[in-house]
Amino acid sequence: MSYSLYIHIPFCKKKCAYCDFPSYAGKECLIPEYIEALKAEAGYYASLYERPKVKTIFFGGGTPTLLTEDQIADIFDALSTDFDIESGAEISVEANPGTVTRGKLKALKKAGANRISLGAQTFNNKLLKKIGRIHKEHEIAQAYDQIREADFTNVNLDLIFALPGESMDDWRDTLRKAVELKPEHISTYNLQLEEGTPLYAEKLDGSLILPNEEKELKMYEFAILYLSVNGFSQYEISNYSKSGFECKHNITYWTMQEYIGLGSGAHSYMNGTRIENTADIEKYLSKNIKEIKSEHFNSKKENMQEFIFLGLRLNRGLNLNDFTGRFGIGFRELYKKEIEELTNDGLLEIAGKTVKLTEKGLYLANEVFKAFL
Amino acid sequence: MADISKIRNFSIIAHIDHGKSTLADRLLEATKTIDKRQMREQVLDTMDLERERGITIKSQAIRMLYKDHILNLIDTPGHVDFTYEVSRALAACEGAILIIDATQGAEAQTLANANLAMANNLKIIPVVNKIDMVNAEPKRAVEEFKNLFGFAEDEIILASAKEGTGVERILDDIISNVPSPTGDENALLQALIFDSKYDPYRGVVVYVRIFNGKIKKDMMIKMMGTEAEFEVQEVGTLKIDYVPKDELTAGEVGYVIANIKDLRQSRVGDTITNDKNPAKGPLPGYKPAKPMVFCGFFPVSAENYHELRDAIEKLQLNDASLSFEPENSAALGLGFRCGFLGLLHLEIIQERLEREYGLDIIATAPSVVYKVNKTDNTSVFIDSPTKLPHLSEVRSIEEPYLKITIFVPQKYVGGVLEICQDKRGIFKNMEYLDPTRVMLTYEMPLQEVITEFHDILKSATKGYASMDYELVGYRESDLVKVDILLNQEVVDALSFIVHRENAYHKGKALTEQLKHVIPRHQFEIPVQAAIGSRVISRETIPAMRKNVLQKCYGGDVTRKRKLLEKQKAGKKRMKRIGRVDVPQEAFMAVLKIK
Numbered sequence: 001m002s003y004s005l006y007i008h009i010p011f012c013k014k015k016c017a018y019c020d021f022p023s024y025a026g027k028e029c030l031i032p033e034y035i036e037a038l039k040a041e042a043g044y045y046a047s048l049y050e051r052p053k054v055k056t057i058f059f060g061g062g063t064p065t066l067l068t069e070d071q072i073a074d075i076f077d078a079l080s081t082d083f084d085i086e087s088g089a090e091i092s093v094e095a096n097p098g099t100v101t102r103g104k105l106k107a108l109k110k111a112g113a114n115r116i117s118l119g120a121q122t123f124n125n126k127l128l129k130k131i132g133r134i135h136k137e138h139e140i141a142q143a144y145d146q147i148r149e150a151d152f153t154n155v156n157l158d159l160i161f162a163l164p165g166e167s168m169d170d171w172r173d174t175l176r177k178a179v180e181l182k183p184e185h186i187s188t189y190n191l192q193l194e195e196g197t198p199l200y201a202e203k204l205d206g207s208l209i210l211p212n213e214e215k216e217l218k219m220y221e222f223a224i225l226y227l228s229v230n231g232f233s234q235y236e237i238s239n240y241s242k243s244g245f246e247c248k249h250n251i252t253y254w255t256m257q258e259y260i261g262l263g264s265g266a267h268s269y270m271n272g273t274r275i276e277n278t279a280d281i282e283k284y285l286s287k288n289i290k291e292i293k294s295e296h297f298n299s300k301k302e303n304m305q306e307f308i309f310l311g312l313r314l315n316r317g318l319n320l321n322d323f324t325g326r327f328g329i330g331f332r333e334l335y336k337k338e339i340e341e342l343t344n345d346g347l348l349e350i351a352g353k354t355v356k357l358t359e360k361g362l363y364l365a366n367e368v369f370k371a372f373l
Numbered sequence: 374m375a376d377i378s379k380i381r382n383f384s385i386i387a388h389i390d391h392g393k394s395t396l397a398d399r400l401l402e403a404t405k406t407i408d409k410r411q412m413r414e415q416v417l418d419t420m421d422l423e424r425e426r427g428i429t430i431k432s433q434a435i436r437m438l439y440k441d442h443i444l445n446l447i448d449t450p451g452h453v454d455f456t457y458e459v460s461r462a463l464a465a466c467e468g469a470i471l472i473i474d475a476t477q478g479a480e481a482q483t484l485a486n487a488n489l490a491m492a493n494n495l496k497i498i499p500v501v502n503k504i505d506m507v508n509a510e511p512k513r514a515v516e517e518f519k520n521l522f523g524f525a526e527d528e529i530i531l532a533s534a535k536e537g538t539g540v541e542r543i544l545d546d547i548i549s550n551v552p553s554p555t556g557d558e559n560a561l562l563q564a565l566i567f568d569s570k571y572d573p574y575r576g577v578v579v580y581v582r583i584f585n586g587k588i589k590k591d592m593m594i595k596m597m598g599t600e601a602e603f604e605v606q607e608v609g610t611l612k613i614d615y616v617p618k619d620e621l622t623a624g625e626v627g628y629v630i631a632n633i634k635d636l637r638q639s640r641v642g643d644t645i646t647n648d649k650n651p652a653k654g655p656l657p658g659y660k661p662a663k664p665m666v667f668c669g670f671f672p673v674s675a676e677n678y679h680e681l682r683d684a685i686e687k688l689q690l691n692d693a694s695l696s697f698e699p700e701n702s703a704a705l706g707l708g709f710r711c712g713f714l715g716l717l718h719l720e721i722i723q724e725r726l727e728r729e730y731g732l733d734i735i736a737t738a739p740s741v742v743y744k745v746n747k748t749d750n751t752s753v754f755i756d757s758p759t760k761l762p763h764l765s766e767v768r769s770i771e772e773p774y775l776k777i778t779i780f781v782p783q784k785y786v787g788g789v790l791e792i793c794q795d796k797r798g799i800f801k802n803m804e805y806l807d808p809t810r811v812m813l814t815y816e817m818p819l820q821e822v823i824t825e826f827h828d829i830l831k832s833a834t835k836g837y838a839s840m841d842y843e844l845v846g847y848r849e850s851d852l853v854k855v856d857i858l859l860n861q862e863v864v865d866a867l868s869f870i871v872h873r874e875n876a877y878h879k880g881k882a883l884t885e886q887l888k889h890v891i892p893r894h895q896f897e898i899p900v901q902a903a904i905g906s907r908v909i910s911r912e913t914i915p916a917m918r919k920n921v922l923q924k925c926y927g928g929d930v931t932r933k934r935k936l937l938e939k940q941k942a943g944k945k946r947m948k949r950i951g952r953v954d955v956p957q958e959a960f961m962a963v964l965k966i967k
Contacts, residue, residue: 006927189924192923216919220921237922237923310930313925363921365920366920366940
């Protein structure tokens, strides 16, 4: 058995206006202590699963590139002691254009990282400012060049669309500039206003001008079309890549394979149990495993539901044999009524041994997922 | 046996929020009827809903002892829907404390309640309350007592129920000014039922005032109105709890328990007499409860039909004025057509069904009872638009009219006149209460009053207007039924009857409103209003085009799941009509249209 490993770095120079992730600005002084706690948690899993085999690693945040070169090396050393990292494992690191340096990239590469996910978000300075990013447009290309100089051959750009005040032209411009950089992978996310964020407050205020549903749809449709014309095929609701560069780590989530999450706010899925680490950094520093984790043992039904709504996110769809193999019952017989309704409405299609969303179903994916809950 | 000359039976009457319950609390404390420590605020209001809404829904009675006298305080419901109940409670008294709030002045219900008390020949003790408040104007309230009701200045008591000021004088005035009851304990039994409630352990508890004769355990009694007969198990007086006694005699107030299973057998206003040796006739004033406002209650999911039935039956145990019968709607399935005394009564029942019984229900828009005169010269009364006979059979339609009294500061009169005109009001009278306040009298269709009239009136007058009304009879109106079609299908539960002149406007407003409250579906939904087969307005709910969670990785699974579940739960609470999920608000939308 080989697992995926997620490491959460919950520190940021500044919190973005849309972000409700467990990340904090102004707590950087805790980083050294946090790394010790991370190492302790890695040690816990190392002994629990006897130095488990790992096939992918993903450093997310927060801002992993806030770490110093020494800190990067320190964490990687600990990981290779505690885990049996497969040769050729995909090792991704999220990077912020405002915090990467040649030195850090070099340190990451040396430590074994082989994929960088750069948080570009948009190539429009006005919009970058509106959503509270710390970088400017020209810093994206600068960072990108440095990444290539450091010999990374697998790079992703994260983009957000339907930003406050964003026009269709703005979005086309962002997509064009992203493609021109020639990354191997692009993710596009429709802006989601989450409760408790500054943008959400502005929306409640009524002071936020947002694209309507129709315009969001046009932006999404355009992204799919434009990226496919440029050789990026969509393989998941929000993800596009050149052939062979699909993110292996994220595919483990959508196919419901097991993964271990380290760090505050990180999640794991092991032995049918969803485990959530406390998002409270100070509490996480206690290193008290019992205190920092809350567990939910999924029922068979929950596992089936999640397997469906995660699997259907992938363009290739869900393999019916996989479903039967996993749950000992056929998908078709279990959801006869739902399948009939969804296929009649043109949202779902079954071809051979796979079931997947239609194009209409892709835009209305939640309607499909809900039917199985 | 009680000495009749030492009994005083009285009520407290006031406009809502003028401090009735607080004064009752102070009287109970001053007479040491209950310990101050065990005192819950406003003990007489026992239901949560009453406390929240600040009104007393069901009345109760309590016996106090003070300076060698028995003082029976009979509480009255404080809302216009319950006028009949108030009048019966007052009929059980010889006196009433009439409160005017010094910060508000006399209001519509002050006048209405005072009129009821005078109609029952009660001795009124005028009290100006809340004189401790910084914005109190006791002088003005005193003037109103003098001008409206002709009191002399020295009769009027200045009080603050909150601080206890004036409470002793009120008690003393009750003893010295309210007459003791008259009646003969040796005459044939006549006891007035002024309230009754269902106690899950003891069955129906009937609250009575004995006018003549006596009532005791083991006696066979008869309700003169309903002719039901019972054997008395227990009689007694009330002191928060039941205090059993050997007998109740003429002039006394207390309770009777007689193995009565159904509240409808002990109607408010009915007379209890001795079954073996009955009185010649009942006490005057009995009227069977007559619902004025009707609406349909439907379970959101059909499987809860029986639960809903049980819940309504249980509520009816304690509320004889609530009526119901099964109703079958093509759109909403099986439910119940329920009758209420008024809109507030309706809202209370709906809220109790949802809150106390945890039921998800859809309430259709309230309707009055129309009288339909048919071409064959017969007439029918209909309590639902769906029961309207085919147009070819209808000669004319009559609707109930109210006489409505509005108290309003002079500067808002213009706005109120406009509202009343919009609501098809017929101007009757305008009278100055003092240089700044006016009393308006209108006649108006009840249907207009139950569609947000009160809210509109309040907002147009910054809350300063108060109103009261009474039914004056049926009048012919040019009325039509407007149907609503969702996705080409008539939704019977959304049909409404309206004056022809307003049909187009209301049809348009309702379709717009429905477009707003019905969520987008995967297909386009036309929403139409029609009179007969003629469509008078149309809106379209566009198809939903996009609903997709974009970002979903390892840490998001549980969160996304919750989000999807929440969306799904929202949908489950809607009613599926054809292929359209309709939220509960849609059925009340007809009320919101101006």
